[in-house]
Amino acid sequence: MAMQIFMVRKANGTQEPFSEEKLLHSMKASGVASSIQQDALKRVKKHLYNGITTQEIHRSLEVLINQEDPRAVGRFNLKQAIMALGPTGxxxxxxxxxxxxxxxxxxxxxxxxxxxxxxxxxxxxxxxxxxxxxxxxxxxxxxxxxxxxxxxxxxxxxxxxxxxxxxxxxxxxxxxxxxxxxxxxxxxxxxxxxxxxxxxxxxxxxxxxxxxxxxxxxxxxKQYPITVLSSLGPDHRRTLFENNCVLLSDVTKKGSACERLPLPNATRLELEKEVNYLTHE
Missing domain, CATH: 3.40.1350.10 (Trna Endonuclease; Chain: A, domain 1)
Known part of the structure; x- marks a missing residue:
């Protein structure tokens, strides 16, 4: 019996066949463990249908990866984090x-x-x-x-x-x-x-x-934007941008403008914990 081919609708409106290789590549590039990759792929394939959007697939993977490895989900969301650098350029x-x-x-x-x-x-x-x-x-x-x-x-x-x-x-x-x-x-x-x-x-x-x-x-x-940080709210994000703090390494760098920002101690500790988690294997 021939394997069914599901068409995926991309953000620009065009469609392409669902690709296991592309999905596995994106997870591998994000540092997702091989065992999690295969499990996530199987679970995503169970819910495929013709016309499913790349956004729906991404959201499903995000939930699955976050359950197994929160550090990897930050990297997996990297493209969305770059989008979040807006609304201005x-x-x-x-x-x-x-x-x-x-x-x-x-x-x-x-x-x-x-x-x-x-x-x-x-x-x-x-x-x-x-x-x-x-x-x-x-x-x-x-x-x-x-x-x-x-x-x-x-x-x-x-x-x-x-x-x-x-x-x-x-x-x-x-x-x-x-x-x-x-x-x-x-x-x-x-x-x-x-x-x-x-x-x-x-x-x-x-x-x-x-x-x-x-x-x-x-x-x-491993120079990720601060927008990958789930512990960073929009007000603190804006403050960091205004002080030229845009990379994760800026947040924890000794003597940087970020270090002198009036952030609550609890927020600063949470940020440092998440930065270390994201940037260390």
Whole structure:
């Protein structure tokens, strides 16, 4: 008897066949134990139906994983935690800057650079070794939203203006150049990817490129956003954002602005306990 194929409705409205491999991969990447993975997969498959949404599957898994390993559920909810950096894009810009810091870049948020024609406010200015980047951060608070080719073309135009300024100053544009780099918390359209490849513009999306995606960059350094913390309320979250505390490591770092925040002792202890639980194997 042929195995029934169930269609899953994605956030953007399209459908695809249910994939055991994709589900197991997402749990494995979150640090969920193999025994829990198989049990969760069996229980999810019992409730499949044609047209089930990815959100329904995610919620079911979240409940199951939380029962067995609360530490893993924080990582499993990582994509939703990045979405929770909104509603504005500014916390996402700070998050990208702090993440790049962990990779050895020197960063500044909200820098103004002069082009040949106009000035440009850059979301994140990043420098490492002899290379300088102007980073455009495209935050979306709805899953399934793509960063399209118009954004990449806009960034290309800004890069050209910055490069032309260097030519006016008689600087070698190959030695002194602001390289464009676009981060998004969702995905890029196929045209955006094609145009960026043609124009040599660096892209980092949630799962793109596969080897150096935003998700993999976060997991590699275990630099999770504070929005994964279940013990952190919206008011305290806002206070931490305002003090440039966007990573879990910021919460417990000695001498940081986070350490000096007027948080109740019980809240601080609960935060530290949850941070240690999430960041240690």
């Amino acid at each position: 500014y916390p996402f810009e700070r998050f990208v800057a702090r993440l790049l810091d962990e990779y050895g870049y020197t960063t500044q948020v909200g820098t103004v650079l002069s082009g040949a024609c106009v000035t440009h406010e850059v979301d994140v200015y990043a420098k490492k070794d002899s290379r300088e980047y102007f980073v455009e951060c495209k935050y979306h608070n709805l899953p399934g939203t793509s960063t399209d080719v118009k954004v990449v073309m806009y960034v290309k135009a800004r890069g050209d203006d910055l490069r032309d300024r260097l030519l006016l100053e008689k600087k070698d544009p190959h030695k002194f150049q602001y390289e464009p780099w676009i981060f998004t918390n969702t995905k890029f359209s196929s045209d955006a990817i094609a145009y960026a490849a043609c124009q040599q513009i660096r892209l980092t999306g949630w799962n793109y490129p596969q080897e150096h995606s935003l998700a993999s960059m976060i997991e590699e350094k």
